[in-house]
Amino acid sequence: MNLIKKVLVAAPMVVALVGILTFVMTYQNIGFTNRFVEQWLTSTLLSATTIAPIGFVMVMVISKVAESLMPNTAKIFKNTVIGISMAIIMEGIMAAVTTINNVPYRSMSEFINTWFHAFTIALPVGLLISVFMTLTVKPRLERFMAS
Secondary structure: OHHHHHHHHHHHHHHHHHHHHHHHHHHHHHOOOOOHHHHHHHHHHHHHHHHHHHHHHHHHHHHHHHHHHOOOOOHHHHHHHHHHHHHHHHHHHHHHHHHHHHOOOOOHHHHHHHHHHHHHHHHHHHHHHHHHHHHHHHHHHHHHHHO
16 A cells, blocks of 8 residues: 555656656657647657656666765755756656657658757756756655655
């Protein structure tokens, strides 16, 4: 029962965050066309199911690396570094999933160009969300998950 409660708290947050970022990326990929809502929802679903497992592992790995590289650094600075690192890595993956879903593959250079535009347009949003999550939500969520 306790695990179900934890999943019910974490899942909506993941879907909401992924939904915001894939919205921006889908807009960058295809604009507000008649396919937008369908493409955005499928990108959100694909990204959420890809990102969630990767994200949970990555936050643990990045947290351990940050702790070992900066053992005497203030927790707020470490958490900021973790947040920025998570944003860059996760958005790179999310931009790839969204681009694969939204744009027909024609060539690797076109894919990279489209991926890069989706990544860079959403990066400021992702950085703000990630730093906010790392500094405010993550500590509360860790306490909740430990209980």
